[in-house]
Amino acid sequence: MRATQLHLVTYRNDPADAEVLSHRLMARAGYIHKLSAGLYVYGPLLWRTLKKVQDIVREELDGIGGLEVQLPILQDQALWEKSGRWDLYQASRTMLSTQDRKGTTYGLAPTAEEVVTDYAGATIKSYKQLPVSLYQIHTKFRDEIRPRFGLMRVKEFLMKDGYSFDADEAGLDARYEAFRGAYVRIFQRCGLEAFGVDADPGDIGGSGSMEFMVAADAGEDAILIEESSGYAANVEKAESRIAPSPSEGDAARPMRREHTPDIRTVEQLEGFFPEISADRMVKTVLCKAVHIDSEQPWAVLIRGDQEVNEVKLRNHTGGLGIKMLTDTEIESLTGAKPGFAGPVGLPEAFEIVADHSVRGMVNLLCGANTTDEHCLDVNLGRDCPMPTFADVRTARAGEPGPRNGDPLIERRGIEVGHIFKLGTKYSAAMGATFTDPNGKPQPLVMGCYGIGVSRVAAAAVEQQSDDLGIRWPVPIAPFEVVVACLSVKDEELVAAAEGLYAQFREAGIDVLYDDRKMGAGAKMKDLELMGFPFLVYVGRSWKQDGQAEVRDRPAGEKTLIAKDEVFETIARSVRSQRRGLLPE
RNA sequence: CGGGGCGUAGCGCAGUCUGGUAGCGCAUCUGCUUUGGGAGCAGAGGGUCGUAGGUUCGAAUCCUGCCGCCCCGACCA
Numbered sequence: 001m002r003a004t005q006l007h008l009v010t011y012r013n014d015p016a017d018a019e020v021l022s023h024r025l026m027a028r029a030g031y032i033h034k035l036s037a038g039l040y041v042y043g044p045l046l047w048r049t050l051k052k053v054q055d056i057v058r059e060e061l062d063g064i065g066g067l068e069v070q071l072p073i074l075q076d077q078a079l080w081e082k083s084g085r086w087d088l089y090q091a092s093r094t095m096l097s098t099q100d101r102k103g104t105t106y107g108l109a110p111t112a113e114e115v116v117t118d119y120a121g122a123t124i125k126s127y128k129q130l131p132v133s134l135y136q137i138h139t140k141f142r143d144e145i146r147p148r149f150g151l152m153r154v155k156e157f158l159m160k161d162g163y164s165f166d167a168d169e170a171g172l173d174a175r176y177e178a179f180r181g182a183y184v185r186i187f188q189r190c191g192l193e194a195f196g197v198d199a200d201p202g203d204i205g206g207s208g209s210m211e212f213m214v215a216a217d218a219g220e221d222a223i224l225i226e227e228s229s230g231y232a233a234n235v236e237k238a239e240s241r242i243a244p245s246p247s248e249g250d251a252a253r254p255m256r257r258e259h260t261p262d263i264r265t266v267e268q269l270e271g272f273f274p275e276i277s278a279d280r281m282v283k284t285v286l287c288k289a290v291h292i293d294s295e296q297p298w299a300v301l302i303r304g305d306q307e308v309n310e311v312k313l314r315n316h317t318g319g320l321g322i323k324m325l326t327d328t329e330i331e332s333l334t335g336a337k338p339g340f341a342g343p344v345g346l347p348e349a350f351e352i353v354a355d356h357s358v359r360g361m362v363n364l365l366c367g368a369n370t371t372d373e374h375c376l377d378v379n380l381g382r383d384c385p386m387p388t389f390a391d392v393r394t395a396r397a398g399e400p401g402p403r404n405g406d407p408l409i410e411r412r413g414i415e416v417g418h419i420f421k422l423g424t425k426y427s428a429a430m431g432a433t434f435t436d437p438n439g440k441p442q443p444l445v446m447g448c449y450g451i452g453v454s455r456v457a458a459a460a461v462e463q464q465s466d467d468l469g470i471r472w473p474v475p476i477a478p479f480e481v482v483v484a485c486l487s488v489k490d491e492e493l494v495a496a497a498e499g500l501y502a503q504f505r506e507a508g509i510d511v512l513y514d515d516r517k518m519g520a521g522a523k524m525k526d527l528e529l530m531g532f533p534f535l536v537y538v539g540r541s542w543k544q545d546g547q548a549e550v551r552d553r554p555a556g557e558k559t560l561i562a563k564d565e566v567f568e569t570i571a572r573s574v575r576s577q578r579r580g581l582l583p584e
Numbered sequence: 585c586g587g588g589g590c591g592u593a594g595c596g597c598a599g600u601c602u603g604g605u606a607g608c609g610c611a612u613c614u615g616c617u618u619u620g621g622g623a624g625c626a627g628a629g630g631g632u633c634g635u636a637g638g639u640u641c642g643a644a645u646c647c648u649g650c651c652g653c654c655c656c657g658a659c660c661a
């Protein structure tokens with residue numbers, strides 16, 4: 001390919017709305033063009049990268065028996081009502097909906113469990129047909145509350161979604177494991193440092209779930225890792241052990257009340273009662289679980305030095321989401337101003353859950369549900385009913401890990417893939433059954449497996465760019481090599497560059513020939529910004545010393561190579577890097 | 585949706601407070617000179633100043649509504 005035919009467009013200024021590196025670089029290098037919030041044109045260079053990512057995905061999924069299909073992106077309401085997710089997705093407003101001329105309401109596919117389950121239910125009749133794994137690479141639409149960070153969080157994006165169908169749990173486990181392995185290989189082959197972590201299944205549902213994260217400081221997700229055991233989990237889900245409250249084992253004292261004027265927070269209480277540390281206090285977080293057509297107030301008891309994890313709490317309550325109570329709601333429900341809630345004498349309107357960190361605490365300090373009063377020496381089960389316990393606490397870096405007790409390390413990552421064991425959640429709801437060997441109908445046992453293809457590209461830039469610009473890993477670079485003639489008026493150099501270009505092309509290397517008429521400096525800056533891994537400059541040194549200047553982005557080097565060795569040297573480097581990070 | 589900010593040439597911005605000829609850099613086009621780290625000179629094109637209304641002799645500038653965009657918080661690949 002010749003650069004003059006490739007519609008290359010680059011900018012010297014960052015767009016004003018670009019916050020993160022990948023957005024800035026991809027916009028400047030002309031990979032993306034914003035149409036409106038969360039909607040981007042993918043330029044020719046980006047599309048080449050996306051095609052390479054797709055090819056890797058296809059090869060790996062085909063390798064584990066995946067079958068590529070294409071599903072409609074308009075999906076009618078009735079179908080989504082069968083799974084019960086229509087209301088859920090309308091309530092969160094994630095799914096954009098519209099009507100056709102007859103008045104039928106459709107949603108624009110944010111995911112495709114319903115469609116694929118309907119298809120599988122209609123076409124899979126016997127256990128003899130199982131297992132089946134289907135996948136597609138298609139545009140998804142999610143009406144994001146706040147699109148941002150360029151391609152990282154958009155409304156319309158390219159996603160690979162896959163679905164497996166098995167006769168039983170054992171089959172699902174095998175399929176899940178096969179997909180997990182394929183995912184590891186996919187990201188390795190893309191040349192990205194990625195890792196799988198335990199995750200919360202969220203709205204998709206199901207029993208088991210793992211996220212694949214590309215390590216990057218700008219990642220939106222925090223991951224806690226216990227290196228010695230290989231434990232890694234999203235903070236939304238991560239567990240840790242913490243030292244028990246020092247109050248454990250003390251002899252129980254009678255409960256008493258103290259006047260605590262305007263002392264509302266744990267910090268203020270520590271100042272007011274210097275002898276009582278935060279881990280001897282219980283704070284009571286008042287919130288409500290939001291359901292489709294109702295709201296339930298909850299009181300969450302947690303040790304004073306710990307924080308509530310809203311995702312864990314939401315899962316415990318079974319709600320769609322958690323909202324903090326407003327000051328006025330707190331006053332009307334508890335009769336006390338905010339900052340004085342506690343388990344003793346809490347109105348019955350509240351459901352109560354206590355975090356495990358509260359278990360075993362003795363003589364604890366908590367709010368009295370009366371303005372300006374706290375209770376001391378409270379003992380759960382004596383001064384108030386014993387609450388149910390659950391893990392609703394946010395684990396933090398430095399705390400002992402859940403397996404070996406070694407300190408948790410925090411890393412940040414970009415979620416590029418997510419796999420779920422769905423089980424029979426959708427098939428049972430939608431009547432997608434097959435006949436088992438005994439002649440009985442059974443619901444298909446399903447798994448579902450996503451990869452954000454366009455996000456993979458953004459994550460690659462986020463992880464691997466350097467101060468010159470983007471730095472694509474060879475397997476997903478728009479071109480592997482660029483041969484650039486720095487002096488297009490010099491016929492001898494042009495001929496030399498063209499010769500090299502032909503040599504690479506004939507060797508099956510994905511090479512771009514930069515024949516643009518522009519200054520040498522500008523051309524080099526431009527190519528480096530666009531992020532091609534290997535740049536071969538044919539210019540002055542070629543003429544003077546018979547050498548090409550080679551910019552090796554993966555190695556971060558600039559070297560001079562004799563002209564008759566250039567091709568072999570570069571070709572060898574390219575071939576050795578086509579495997580990405582896949583081990584030999 | 586709550587809180588903050590911004591809409592002026594393709595991109596980045598000044599001008600708005602204090603109303604009076606719409607500007608700068610980059611990009612684009614033409615010509616000449618350059619040609620190894622985003623070249624120089626000369627010239628040119630490109631704007632309903634987001635939009636609708638109002639105030640005024642006169643509005644990019646003041647007022648109001650609407651639209652769009654961005655940032656901070658709750659969703660997800």
